[in-house]
Amino acid sequence: MQEHILSILIFFPALAAMLGFIVHKDSARAFGVTVAAIEFFLSLWLWHLYDPMTSGMQFMEKAPLVAAFGINYLVGIDGISLFIIILATFFTMIGIASLTETRRVKDLIVTLLFLEMTMVGVFSALDAIVFYVFWELSLIPMLYIIGAWGGPLRIYASVKFFLYTFTGSLVMLVGMLFMAYFYFQATGQWSFSLLEWYRLILPLNFQLWLFAAFFLGFAIKVPMFPFHTWLPYAHGQAPTIGSVILAAILLKMGTYAFVRFSLPLFPDAAVYFMFPIASLAIIMIVYTAMVAYAQEDIKQVVAYSSVSHMGVIVLGTFALNVEGISGSIFLMIAHGVVSGALFLLVGVVYDRRHTKLMSEFGGLASVMPRYATIFGIMMMASVGLPLTINFVGEFLSLLGFYKQSHGFTLVAGTAIIVGAIYMLTAYKKMFFGTVTKEENKYLKDVNKTELLALIPLVVITVWLGVYPKPILEPISKSVESIVQLMHDKAQTPEAQKRIPNLGNPEVKNSQQETH
Amino acid sequence: MEITLAHYLVLSGVLFAIGLIGVMRRKNLLMLFFATEILLNATNIGFAAIAHFHNDLTGQMFAFFIIAIAASEVAVGLGLLIVWYKRTGKIDLDIMTSMRG
Amino acid sequence: MFEAIAFYLFAALTIGMFTITVMTSQALYALTAMAAGMIFISAFFFMLGADFLGVVQIIVYTGAVMALYAFGMMFFDTTRTLVEKRNNPRIIFILGVMAAALIVFILVSPIISTHLEARYPIEAAFGNSQAIGMILFTKFLVPFELSAVMLLVAMIAGIVLAGKKMDKSLTLMAEEEIALMSATQAPKDTEEGAH
Amino acid sequence: MEIYLYIALFAPLAGSLFSALFGASPKTSVTGIVASGLLFISFVSSAILLDYVMMGHTVHVEMMTWIAAGDLYIPFGFVVDQVSVVMMMVVSIVSTIVHIYSIGYMDHDKGFNRFFSYLSAFVFSMMILVMSDNFLGLFIGWEGVGLCSWLLIGFWYHKESATWAANEAFIMNRIADLSMLVGIFMIYWNIGSLQYDVVFAEISNLPMPIITWIGIFLFVGAMGKSAQFPLHTWLADAMEGPTPVSALIHAATMVTAGVYLVVRANPIYGLIPEVGTAIASLGAFVAMFAATMALVNRDMKRIVAYSTLSQLGYMFVAAGLGAYWVALFHLMAHAFFKALLFLGAGNVMHAMHDELDPFKMGGLKKSMKFTWILMTLASVALAGIYPLAGFFSKDLILEVAFVEQHYVLYTVLLLTAGLTAFYSFRLVALIFHGNERHLKYGIHPHEAYTFMLYAMAPLAVLAVIAGMVFKTPYYQMVTHMLPAIEYHIHNHTTFWIMTIGTQLFVITAIAYAYKKYAKAVKVDTKVESGFFYQLLYNQYYIPKIYDELFTKPYRELSKVAWKQIDLKIVDATVDGIANVIYRMGEKTHTMQNGNLSSMLRWMVIGLVVLLVLAIAFTVGYNAVTMRAM
Numbered sequence A: 001m002q003e004h005i006l007s008i009l010i011f012f013p014a015l016a017a018m019l020g021f022i023v024h025k026d027s028a029r030a031f032g033v034t035v036a037a038i039e040f041f042l043s044l045w046l047w048h049l050y051d052p053m054t055s056g057m058q059f060m061e062k063a064p065l066v067a068a069f070g071i072n073y074l075v076g077i078d079g080i081s082l083f084i085i086i087l088a089t090f091f092t093m094i095g096i097a098s099l100t101e102t103r104r105v106k107d108l109i110v111t112l113l114f115l116e117m118t119m120v121g122v123f124s125a126l127d128a129i130v131f132y133v134f135w136e137l138s139l140i141p142m143l144y145i146i147g148a149w150g151g152p153l154r155i156y157a158s159v160k161f162f163l164y165t166f167t168g169s170l171v172m173l174v175g176m177l178f179m180a181y182f183y184f185q186a187t188g189q190w191s192f193s194l195l196e197w198y199r200l201i202l203p204l205n206f207q208l209w210l211f212a213a214f215f216l217g218f219a220i221k222v223p224m225f226p227f228h229t230w231l232p233y234a235h236g237q238a239p240t241i242g243s244v245i246l247a248a249i250l251l252k253m254g255t256y257a258f259v260r261f262s263l264p265l266f267p268d269a270a271v272y273f274m275f276p277i278a279s280l281a282i283i284m285i286v287y288t289a290m291v292a293y294a295q296e297d298i299k300q301v302v303a304y305s306s307v308s309h310m311g312v313i314v315l316g317t318f319a320l321n322v323e324g325i326s327g328s329i330f331l332m333i334a335h336g337v338v339s340g341a342l343f344l345l346v347g348v349v350y351d352r353r354h355t356k357l358m359s360e361f362g363g364l365a366s367v368m369p370r371y372a373t374i375f376g377i378m379m380m381a382s383v384g385l386p387l388t389i390n391f392v393g394e395f396l397s398l399l400g401f402y403k404q405s406h407g408f409t410l411v412a413g414t415a416i417i418v419g420a421i422y423m424l425t426a427y428k429k430m431f432f433g434t435v436t437k438e439e440n441k442y443l444k445d446v447n448k449t450e451l452l453a454l455i456p457l458v459v460i461t462v463w464l465g466v467y468p469k470p471i472l473e474p475i476s477k478s479v480e481s482i483v484q485l486m487h488d489k490a491q492t493p494e495a496q497k498r499i500p501n502l503g504n505p506e507v508k509n510s511q512q513e514t515h
Numbered sequence B: 001m002e003i004t005l006a007h008y009l010v011l012s013g014v015l016f017a018i019g020l021i022g023v024m025r026r027k028n029l030l031m032l033f034f035a036t037e038i039l040l041n042a043t044n045i046g047f048a049a050i051a052h053f054h055n056d057l058t059g060q061m062f063a064f065f066i067i068a069i070a071a072s073e074v075a076v077g078l079g080l081l082i083v084w085y086k087r088t089g090k091i092d093l094d095i096m097t098s099m100r101g
Numbered sequence C: 001m002f003e004a005i006a007f008y009l010f011a012a013l014t015i016g017m018f019t020i021t022v023m024t025s026q027a028l029y030a031l032t033a034m035a036a037g038m039i040f041i042s043a044f045f046f047m048l049g050a051d052f053l054g055v056v057q058i059i060v061y062t063g064a065v066m067a068l069y070a071f072g073m074m075f076f077d078t079t080r081t082l083v084e085k086r087n088n089p090r091i092i093f094i095l096g097v098m099a100a101a102l103i104v105f106i107l108v109s110p111i112i113s114t115h116l117e118a119r120y121p122i123e124a125a126f127g128n129s130q131a132i133g134m135i136l137f138t139k140f141l142v143p144f145e146l147s148a149v150m151l152l153v154a155m156i157a158g159i160v161l162a163g164k165k166m167d168k169s170l171t172l173m174a175e176e177e178i179a180l181m182s183a184t185q186a187p188k189d190t191e192e193g194a195h
Numbered sequence D: 001m002e003i004y005l006y007i008a009l010f011a012p013l014a015g016s017l018f019s020a021l022f023g024a025s026p027k028t029s030v031t032g033i034v035a036s037g038l039l040f041i042s043f044v045s046s047a048i049l050l051d052y053v054m055m056g057h058t059v060h061v062e063m064m065t066w067i068a069a070g071d072l073y074i075p076f077g078f079v080v081d082q083v084s085v086v087m088m089m090v091v092s093i094v095s096t097i098v099h100i101y102s103i104g105y106m107d108h109d110k111g112f113n114r115f116f117s118y119l120s121a122f123v124f125s126m127m128i129l130v131m132s133d134n135f136l137g138l139f140i141g142w143e144g145v146g147l148c149s150w151l152l153i154g155f156w157y158h159k160e161s162a163t164w165a166a167n168e169a170f171i172m173n174r175i176a177d178l179s180m181l182v183g184i185f186m187i188y189w190n191i192g193s194l195q196y197d198v199v200f201a202e203i204s205n206l207p208m209p210i211i212t213w214i215g216i217f218l219f220v221g222a223m224g225k226s227a228q229f230p231l232h233t234w235l236a237d238a239m240e241g242p243t244p245v246s247a248l249i250h251a252a253t254m255v256t257a258g259v260y261l262v263v264r265a266n267p268i269y270g271l272i273p274e275v276g277t278a279i280a281s282l283g284a285f286v287a288m289f290a291a292t293m294a295l296v297n298r299d300m301k302r303i304v305a306y307s308t309l310s311q312l313g314y315m316f317v318a319a320g321l322g323a324y325w326v327a328l329f330h331l332m333a334h335a336f337f338k339a340l341l342f343l344g345a346g347n348v349m350h351a352m353h354d355e356l357d358p359f360k361m362g363g364l365k366k367s368m369k370f371t372w373i374l375m376t377l378a379s380v381a382l383a384g385i386y387p388l389a390g391f392f393s394k395d396l397i398l399e400v401a402f403v404e405q406h407y408v409l410y411t412v413l414l415l416t417a418g419l420t421a422f423y424s425f426r427l428v429a430l431i432f433h434g435n436e437r438h439l440k441y442g443i444h445p446h447e448a449y450t451f452m453l454y455a456m457a458p459l460a461v462l463a464v465i466a467g468m469v470f471k472t473p474y475y476q477m478v479t480h481m482l483p484a485i486e487y488h489i490h491n492h493t494t495f496w497i498m499t500i501g502t503q504l505f506v507i508t509a510i511a512y513a514y515k516k517y518a519k520a521v522k523v524d525t526k527v528e529s530g531f532f533y534q535l536l537y538n539q540y541y542i543p544k545i546y547d548e549l550f551t552k553p554y555r556e557l558s559k560v561a562w563k564q565i566d567l568k569i570v571d572a573t574v575d576g577i578a579n580v581i582y583r584m585g586e587k588t589h590t591m592q593n594g595n596l597s598s599m600l601r602w603m604v605i606g607l608v609v610l611l612v613l614a615i616a617f618t619v620g621y622n623a624v625t626m627r628a629m
Helices: A002-020 A025-049 A079-097 A105-124 A128-137 A139-149 A154-187 A194-198 A204-221 A230-237 A240-265 A267-272 A274-294 A298-317 A322-353 A369-383 A389-404 A406-412 A415-431 A438-442 A448-466 A469-489 A493-498 A505-514 B005-025 B029-053 B058-088 C002-023 C027-047 C051-076 C089-108 C128-136 C141-162 C175-194 D002-021 D029-054 D082-105 D112-131 D135-153 D160-191 D196-205 D208-225 D233-240 D243-252 D254-264 D273-296 D300-320 D324-351 D369-383 D389-403 D407-432 D437-441 D450-478 D492-517 D531-537 D539-591 D596-628
Strands: A058-066 A071-077 D059-069 D072-080
Touching: A002 A025, A002 A058, A002 A071, A002 A079, A002 A105, A025 A079, A025 A105, A071 A079, A071 A105, A071 A128, A079 A105, A079 A240, A079 A322, A079 A448, A079 A469, A105 A128, A105 A139, A105 A240, A128 A139, A128 A154, A128 A194, A128 A240, A139 A154, A139 A230, A139 A240, A154 A194, A154 A204, A154 A230, A154 D539, A194 A240, A204 A240, A204 A267, A230 A240, A230 A298, A240 A267, A240 A298, A240 A322, A240 A469, A267 A274, A267 A469, A267 A493, A274 A298, A274 A389, A274 A406, A274 A415, A274 D539, A298 A322, A298 A389, A298 A406, A298 A415, A322 A369, A322 A389, A322 A448, A322 A469, A322 D059, A369 A389, A369 A415, A369 A448, A389 A406, A389 A415, A389 A448, A389 D059, A389 D160, A406 D160, A415 D160, A469 D059, B005 B029, B005 C002, B005 C089, B005 D596, B029 B058, B029 C002, B029 C027, B029 C051, B058 C051, B058 C128, B058 C141, C002 C027, C027 C051, C051 C128, C089 D596, D002 D029, D002 D059, D002 D072, D002 D082, D002 D112, D029 D059, D029 D072, D029 D082, D029 D112, D029 D450, D059 D135, D072 D082, D072 D112, D072 D135, D082 D112, D082 D243, D082 D254, D082 D324, D082 D450, D112 D135, D112 D243, D112 D254, D135 D160, D135 D208, D135 D233, D135 D243, D135 D254, D160 D196, D160 D208, D160 D233, D208 D254, D208 D273, D233 D243, D233 D300, D233 D539, D243 D254, D243 D300, D243 D324, D254 D300, D254 D324, D273 D300, D273 D407, D273 D531, D273 D539, D300 D324, D300 D389, D300 D407, D324 D369, D324 D389, D324 D450, D369 D389, D369 D407, D369 D450, D369 D492, D389 D407, D389 D450, D389 D492, D407 D492, D531 D539, D539 D596
Parallel strands: none
Antiparallel strands: A058 A071, D059 D072
């Protein structure tokens, strides 16, 4: 069973979802929670089996799909994907457990389980086609969730979400096909295996074009400025569970793919585009933070804050050193936990008042003290307070990029200022002051079901903020191998300079001395 | 003066163009069928010519099958025409607009 | 020389006949011209050494197809002058000529014609009909049988379509009409059975 | 000894968590007592550690790994050495007293338990800040105290002004924190470690510009926490918090963290005297600047806050001039008498039902005798009268400036000393002497709980003796780590002239304050409508300028970014592209008009187009391959 654990992890939710069609409506929720919990414990078992000392891929499985074109069902994980998978199973579990939706619950749970399959699939795929299939499949459940359970503008939002991301991924597909063709030209064999592709050294001009093609697909998913406008609509219209999964997991696909595809495949291009992308990331950070500050709807604040934080992740990724990339991956997980929790929290108040406008609230701290406390913790985590999960990632990302550019990091660092501005302002509007609205005077504090979802998130937020080692170490190990691979593949002198060499400590020392 | 493959192909092309003009010009369905026959025959000449000049029977085979297809097309097509005519009393192309998009 | 004269003669005749077919407003002229054109085309087949094809051409087209069309014409009563609405005849003409020119260019240009190679060479030892028979029942056996089935189907289709009760089309009727029809028909059938 | 270190560090956390358990429930005195008790334990542990350090040892422990990625390795490491033990003592003493005091002060507050939870959390953060053995650990504490400061300033969250001040404080500190982070990045990438011992050992190997930049960035970080100009406005607004908070956080401990940082990083600043001079100049400027604002203010707590600001300026002068031990000494002494002053102000506030304007008080010495004595004592100490603490620490800074031959700084500081004395006693005079102006507002003051006064007593004792008794042992201990420079004016005549002159100057200022405010208060409208008075009263219009220059444009710009750029440009472009495609579909669907004849025509057009493309591509392909051949 151990050698097939990844396949089980991928397809178990899907099989369960099909079974879910015949489960009775009233027991659908129990069924969903059970399945998601089993899946979550499977993923924990995966972590238990994972060997943190190895930097390469583990639990690899291979089965030919289209042998003539070298398309295989090839899955495997390393430290980078392991924790995002756990995050995905975890959020599906608590998402289903804390579901407050009453309309067509069974359909929703089946959809979520399918979504879980695609998420786990994306993060464990090592074959470009398999990756692409899961990548696109993930759109459909999300489209359905937004379109069926969303707000008044749901059709517009879901269509926009689908078409926008789909367009980007089509360009990515072209890039993949060309990559495979190039591999065929170079070796005489067709292969879509990422691990085989890693061995290719492409000429710079090919790298640039391919990088651009992949970039478009990933950047829309992240979403990077100026491709971000689908996100506020999607979040604004999606039901709570949709926003949670979208923010916590689906957005991470983009940044994960940067690490998995763009960096090791095109190291020279990554260096070439480093500063343009860093500029975009900085615009994302500052500009969307300002937009978040101007919002009137608390959910939009959280949505835009997501974009802003994703900017830091992108920046860390393109630091191209172990500190930066490890930090960005850690921040992916951190941001997943924190923004997921924030969306859950927004959902709590939305369930009670059916409005998300901040002007409708005020003084909630006295009416809902527990809610205010948890919101406060999560807000502070989002702002990046030390000893919360976000700080570790943000610090490492910025630290990493500082190596590449001082000025950029200084500007990007305003993230910690502007982030505080919009978050504190929103918090003040929601929770401080006196209760002015009559409806708010008798709001119920968070109930047990909601606490069931929120308490674990709070625990994780603090635990991983204080002791990030259990997950930072495997991440760092895997990142080291990627950075080393990039350094070995780098051709341009610029890239060789920018990407550190880890394998040769003497070189490193001499480099340090020259600084 | 020798007659080459090109001559036949040009002839085939010219006949095909005549057929095309007919297809576009005719509104009477029966006449449209005529034009279709011309198109088919034009290609037949081309196939036969290529078969001849390249010393290969495949071309003739194609032509042969085309004739078979043409025959069945006429049979089915005329049947359909009769149905249509019984319903509407006309076989004018312009009144067939049920495919409006 | 003889070949050239024959080619140009028949080419001129065919083009002329087909032009009449396409352009005339008299259905009868069109039919006649086309029948003539078909026969002239068979001449090319003979010139190209495809004797069997030539014979088939005359039999099928001039014999069977033309007879069908003639029958159709009589049925539709199109012996009168055809009244057809024309719009933009110039565009039609330009498009036709352009298509022809392009096809000719593609076929004649060396790029394609020099790349062709014989796969089933004509054996000089056999006559044309014999050779065709050989190849038709070996290499092209499956397509041949398929086309036979197709012809059978077409024949049945022709009979059924033109048949008696087909003045009512199920596909072109609205749902209610069909329901109405089946409702009225059902008792009638039982009545007939009772008689 | 490690066990004491852990006790000193984690006892406040335990207290905080214990109180947090009761956070939402109604007041239970248990929380206050337990939290205070645990802090006392922390204090005792610190004292034991102090004893141990006095004997010349240091304690250095590494609790566990925190962040490790690539070459970066940051542990939770704690060090108790001569510098940090001083801070630990200051923090634990003041916070224990403030805790006990708060049991009485917050007696009637709904958020009693919550308050102790926050306050103990603050002490924990502060302990981390001073005990950490690396820069990032310091940063944890740095942000932690920022968080607690935010929580405590906005403690009465129903008040708009309180929450506004809390956010202002947090955000303004964040600006400085960014600079601090950048400083930390620079240290890491140039040295490869953030441990103090490694950094300070290696720092001299770096090129000069880098050291300078590190120094500047770290100092800008310190400026935020210590509310130095231009990041000072939050401190006065922070007085919205409960008074014990002001005493603990905004006077005694947190705001001095900046000074602590500079003192701690003395190996860096020792290498860059130019930056040191700049720090000293800024410090002197702030000392004067804040003192002038304190002269005219009509808010009791704000006056004390400005005085704090001014004293922080003094500390930075000392630190900037390389007299690190003097800065730390003044930090300690200041913590005692300023906390005392604030707690006294708290008593007054309680008695006056949260009235803050001293012009509405007066003659309180009758009803609040002890408070009067304590506050007068604190003010005397602040003014620097012999033999109280202020004399030994503050006048020392004057001497430092003189000895280092920065005469401009010396003059500024001397003038400021006069101003300090004046505004301190203006306050004392207005509150405790003269007519009982509050009677007409129907307020009948009463003395605070006795145990609160007892709690304040140790501070009073310390304010009196700290200078005299502690100076020598302190000097001997702390110079193990800090540069041991004795600041003596060798010329005896000069020394005496200066000392006595300063004393006389200060006493004159005190006397003037009493004369002007102790009897009847005449409101001199001519002066008050004057330009300078208005300028000072409006804090040099700086809050207004910030509002106009930063806050409003930021808000407007954010609106523009959302409404104009995001919705009207970025999103509209996306929708525009979609609409173009959609309209193309609308237009071309006329092609499907159902007329078979025209469809045939379209078909032929498509055929022609395809043929053209086929030819074009074939020709093009051939051309390319021909060239390749």
